[in-house]
Amino acid sequence: MNTVETELNQKRELHTKLWKMANSLRGNMDANEFKDYILGLIFYRYISEHEESEFKSKLHSTVEEFYEASPNQCREMAIINLGLGYFIEPNYLFKSLVKKISVGSFELEDLATAFKNYSDSTKGQESEDQLSKLFNDVNLTSDKLGSTYKEKGELISKLISAIDEINFNFMDSRIDLLGDAYEYLIGQFAASAGKKAGEFYTPQQVSKLLSLLVTKDLKDVKYISDPACGSGSLLIQVIDRLSEKAGKYIHIYGQELNTTTCNLARMNMLVHHVNFNKFTIHQGDTLKNPSEDQKTYGKMDIVVANPPFSANWDPNSTMEQDERFSGAGKLAPKSYADYAFVEHMIHSLSATGCMAVVLPHGPLFRGNAEKVIRQYLVETRNYLDTVIGLPENLFYGTTIAACICVFKKNKTDRNVYFIDASKYFEKGKNQNLLRDEDIQRIMDAYSSKKEIEKFAHLATIEELKENEFNLNIPRYVDTFEEEEEIDINAVMAEYKRLDEEDKKVTEELNKYLEELGLPKF
Numbered sequence: 310m311n312t313v314e315t316e317l318n319q320k321r322e323l324h325t326k327l328w329k330m331a332n333s334l335r336g337n338m339d340a341n342e343f344k345d346y347i348l349g350l351i352f353y354r355y356i357s358e359h360e361e362s363e364f365k366s367k368l369h370s371t372v373e374e375f376y377e378a379s380p381n382q383c384r385e386m387a388i389i390n391l392g393l394g395y396f397i398e399p400n401y402l403f404k405s406l407v408k409k410i411s412v413g414s415f416e417l418e419d420l421a422t423a424f425k426n427y428s429d430s431t432k433g434q435e436s437e438d439q440l441s442k443l444f445n446d447v448n449l450t451s452d453k454l455g456s457t458y459k460e461k462g463e464l465i466s467k468l469i470s471a472i473d474e475i476n477f478n479f480m481d482s483r484i485d486l487l488g489d490a491y492e493y494l495i496g497q498f499a500a501s502a503g504k505k506a507g508e509f510y511t512p513q514q515v516s517k518l519l520s521l522l523v524t525k526d527l528k529d530v531k532y533i534s535d536p537a538c539g540s541g542s543l544l545i546q547v548i549d550r551l552s553e554k555a556g557k558y559i560h561i562y563g564q565e566l567n568t569t570t571c572n573l574a575r576m577n578m579l580v581h582h583v584n585f586n587k588f589t590i591h592q593g594d595t596l597k598n599p600s601e602d603q604k605t606y607g608k609m610d611i612v613v614a615n616p617p618f619s620a621n622w623d624p625n626s627t628m629e630q631d632e633r634f635s636g637a638g639k640l641a642p643k644s645y646a647d648y649a650f651v652e653h654m655i656h657s658l659s660a661t662g663c664m665a666v667v668l669p670h671g672p673l674f675r676g677n678a679e680k681v682i683r684q685y686l687v688e689t690r691n692y693l694d695t696v697i698g699l700p701e702n703l704f705y706g707t708t709i710a711a712c713i714c715v716f717k718k719n720k721t722d723r724n725v726y727f728i729d730a731s732k733y734f735e736k737g738k739n740q741n742l743l744r745d746e747d748i749q750r751i752m753d754a755y756s757s758k759k760e761i762e763k764f765a766h767l768a769t770i771e772e773l774k775e776n777e778f779n780l781n782i783p784r785y786v787d788t789f790e791e792e793e794e795i796d797i798n799a800v801m802a803e804y805k806r807l808d809e810e811d812k813k814v815t816e817e818l819n820k821y822l823e824e825l826g827l828p829k830f
Contacts (some may be wrong), residue, residue, distance in 0.1 A: 312352075319486070319611075320486070320489060322461065323476075323486060323489075323490055324475060324490070324493050324771070326475060326542055327475065327490055327493065327494055328358070328493075328497055330347075330471045330472075330475075331343065331347050331494065331497070331498075334347075334464065334467055334468050334471065335347075335711045336453070336464065336495075336602050336733065337453045337558075338453045339502070340497075340498045340501035340502055340503075341501070341502035342453065342497060343498070343504075344494070344495070344498040344573075345447055345569065346447070346465075346468060347468065347472070347494065347647065348495070348498075348573065348576065349443075349444055349446070349447040349576075350447075350468055350469060350472050351472055351487075351491060351580075352443070352576040352579070352580060353403055353423070353424075353427075353444070353488070354403040354472055354473070354802075355429070355487060355579070355580050355633055356393075356395065356397065356579065357397055357402040357403035358403065358404075358545075359374060359393070360387060360395075360396070360397055360402070361402065361404075361418065363387070363391045364386075364387070364391070367391060368386065368391075371817070372387075372399050372402070373399045376398065376399050378621045379606045380398075383396070383671065384396045384430065384564070385565060387430075388431075388434055388716050389826075390580070392584060392586070393438050394431060394434060394436025394439075394585040394586070394761065395427055395430050395431050395434075395436060396427075396430040397423070397426065397427050397430070401419075401422065401423035401426045402428070403473070404473075405470075405724055406419060406420065406423060406469055407470065408773075410466045410470055415462065415466050415469075416460040416462060417449055417458060417461050417465060417637050417731065418486065419467075420449060420465060421449050424444040424447065424680070427444070428442070428443075428444065430439050431817075433495075433766040435585075435586065436585045436586075436625070438589075439575055439585050439588070439590065440575070440585055440590065441578055441634055442572060443572050443575055445568075445572065446568070446569045446572060447695065449461065449465070449655070454664075457481075459542070465760060467518065470799075470806065474734070475490075476734040476752050477490065478737060485582070486546075487580060488580055488581040488582070491576075491577060491580045491581075492513065492542060492545070492577075495509075495510055495540050495542065495573070495577070496510060496512070496513060497606070498510075500705055500739065500740065502537060502705070502706075508539055509539040509540045509570040509705075510539055510540055510542060510705060511539065511543055511615040511667070511826060512703055512705070512740065512742075512745075513542070513546075513742075514703075514742060514743040514744075514748065515615070515667065515699070515703055515704070515743060516542050516543045516546040516743075517546055517748060518713070518743065518751060518752075519543060519546070519547075519613050519615075519665045519713060520543070520546035520547045520549065520613070520714055521550060521752055522551040522665045522695075522713065522752075522768055523547060523612075523613055523663045523664065523665050523715075523757065524547060524551055524554070524556070524611065524663075525663075525752070525755070525756065526663065527556070527610065527611060527662075527663060528554050528555075528556035528557075529556050529557045529558075530551070530556070530557075530558050530559075530610035530611055530662075531558070531559045531560070531608075531659075532558070532559060532560055532561075532562060532602075532608055532609045532610055532611075532623040532655075532659075533547055533548070533560075533561045533562065533609065533610065533611045533612075534561075534562045534563070534602075534603070534608075534609040534610070534612045534613075534657055535557055535562075535563045535564075535613050536563070536564050536595040536599070536603055536612075536616070536654060537564070537565070537566075537595060537612075537614045537615065537616040537617070538563030538564060538574050538590060538656070539565060539566050539570055539574065539649065539790075540570060540573045540574050540577050540588065541563060541573070541574030541575075541577040541578055541614045541806045542577065543615065544561050544563055544574075544578075544613070545577065545578070545581050547611055547613060548561065548581075548583065554635045558587075560587060560588065561583065561587060561589070562588075562589050562590075562591075562593070562600070562602045562603065562609070563588070563589070563590040564590070564591045564592075564593060564599065564600055564603055565590065565591075565592060566592070566593065566594055566595070567593050571590055571591075571592040572742055574590045575588075575590050575762065578590070581699075584753065584785060589602065591603070595650070595653060596622055596624075596646065596649050596650070596653060597622075597625075598621075599633075599653065602656055602706075603653070604657075605657065606631075606632070606656060606657070607657070607658065607659050607660060608659060609657045609658055609659055609662060610659045610661070610662040610663075611662060611663060611664075612654045612657060612658050612662065612663075612664040612665075613664070613665050613666070614650065614654060614667070614668040615664050615666070615704075616646070616647070616650040616666070616667075616668075617642070617646070618647070618668070618669045618707065618709070619645045619646070619647055619669055619671060620645075620646045620647075621643060621644055621646065622640075622641070622643060622646035622649055623639050623643060624649070627682045628640055632651075632656065633652055633653050633656040634649065634652050636652075636685060636689075636690070637652070637681055637685035637686070638681065638683060638685070639678040639679065639681040641678060641679065641682065642677070645671065645672070645675070645679065647668050647671070647672040647679075648672060648678075648682045648683075649759065650666065650677055651666060651668070651672075651682075651686070651714070651716075652682070652686075652717075654666060655686070655690075655716055655718075656690055658716065658718060659718070660718050661718070661719050661750075662717070662718070663715065663716075663717055664716040664717070664719070665713055665714070665715045665716075666713070666716075667711050667712070667713055668711060668712055668713075668714055669709060669711055669712075669827065670698075670709075670710060670711070670712055670781070670782075673696065673712065673779070673780040673781050673782070674779045674780060674781040680777075680778065681778075683778050683780065684778040685723065686716075687773060687778055688770070688773070688774070688778065691720055691723055692716045692717065692718060692720070693714060693715075693716055693725050693780075694715045694716060694717045694720060694725065694726065695713075695714070695715040695725070695726040695727075695728065695755060696712055696713075696714055696715075696725065696726070696727050696728070696782060697712055697713040697714075697715075697728045697730060697732060697751060697755075698710065698712050698727075698728065698730055698731045698782040699711050699712060699713065699731065699743075700731050700732070700733065700734040700738055700741050700743070701729070701731070701741065702741045703734070703740060703741050703742075703743065704740070705740065710731060712782070715755075723769070723770035724758075724767050724768060724769055724770065725767075725768050725773060725780070726754075726755070726758050726765065726766075726767050726768070727765065727766050727767075727768060727780075727782050727785040727786050728751060728754050728764065728765045728783050728786070729763075729764060729765070729786040729788050730747065730750065730751050730756065730764070731788075732747075732788070733747040733750055734747055763786065763787065763788045764784045764786065764788075765786060767787050768785050772785070786795055
């Protein structure tokens with residue numbers, strides 16, 4: 310077995326252990342609730358061990374030795390000099406909690422104090438805004454942990470011990486095992502969370518496709534953004550693609566409405582080795598209250614998002630004058646916020662950047678205000694580059710098919726490329742899956758912009774005008790397969806042959822029945 314196969318097997322084994330552990334311990338909680346505990350504690354183990362590792366590799370000392378010599382200097386070294394942005398005192402490190410459990414002295418209050426110790430260390434620091442509230446959603450008083458204080462403590466003890474037994478550091482592994490495990494668990498919890506899942510997770514293969522689309526022609530960029538970032542998985546895929554081509558970026562920006570999910574995105578960044586001073590994840594309504602960086606015109610070189618499909622929004626009286634939405638002369642309908650997100654994203658996109666957004670198919674062809682906005686983006690501004698139709702049932706919480714729209718401000722032609730990839734996928738038990746070969750098929754077409762029968766078509770501005778800027782993919786890519794013509798004579802001949810064969814079998818059977826004295830057919 311080669312090294313790659315060994316590492317893949319290690320990953321599968323790790324995934325199996327993690328999900329088995331999660332299911333065996335979650336008790337009365339559904340998966341969506343339990344994710345806050347297991348992901349929170351895995352994250353706490355990570356930041357504890359990361360702190361220890363930094364002290365050892367850069368200061369050639371243990372946290373304990375440094376702290377014993379000078380607690381205040383130790384804290385300052387961790388937060389500022391080492392650039393962690395936080396400090397966990399030795400008594401509250403993850404391994405210290407494990408030790409207390411092993412000798413039977415662990416109390417639930419120990420974990421609560423450990424979380425507070427971590428949070429307090431960020432107060433007044435540059436990292437406070439992004440790191441101070443990461444454990445606010447780990448509710449240690451929930452009755453679902455147990456009916457008594459003792460039962461709650463016992464369950465948390467089991468969870469800490471189980472997490473401690475997981476090996477995230479396989480020898481010579483080129484895979485980011487902890488980051489991969491974290492991403493795997495987020496996906497598994499999303500898959501088990503029903504309709505809520507779409508709020509915080511884009512399936513990994515869809516995220517990979519979006520990241521490949523936006524980084525195809527970009528390597529070194531300044532700013533990356535996801536205005537509906539959920540757990541941050543899409544942003545992580547983008548920086549992975551840049552890393553694969555030795556590309557650089559200055560800062561990552563995200564905004565997320567849900568507070569719990571916003572904190573999960575921040576944790577996800579850190580677990581994937583993105584330092585706190587390289588990302589800013591804001592909590593808030595992107596459309597109504599965009600963060601200052603999201604409002605800045607033309608700042609982002611890469612913009613990606615999977616916003617909620619056709620969500621309701623309530624634009625106020627000032628929205629018509631908002632420079633994000635004023636260009637088209639119409640606001641996105643209150644019951645369909647899709648184009649509000651698209652316009653927001655385009656507003657933030659730099660002149661040489663690339664943007665990819667997941668949308669339902671409705672925005673491609675619905676009329677009224679959406680038609681006006683669509684025509685403005687395509688004809689007046691010439692921003693739309695490519696439309697990609699995806700298979701149905703790829704996303705958690707909905708079975709409908711979606712599409713990806715790629716926008717650029719520096720297009721050199723007036724064409725729009727259409728790809729119908731709806732028939733290329735692996736059928737799954739609950740969700741369908743984009744395979745690597747399906748992604749490659751899309752990327753090959755996207756890179757070439759060639760005419761591919763029943764798969765891709767480069768539509769001219771004249772074609773788009775002729776279709777009144779209806780972008781419904783079947784108008785441009787004909788995937789109709791004619792049924793094979795039926796030869797009636799051949800069918801009748803086969804029917805006659807089968808009828809004669811049936812008569813012979815019946816005659817033969819009746820002979821045997823007669824010999825046995827049984828009634829004939």
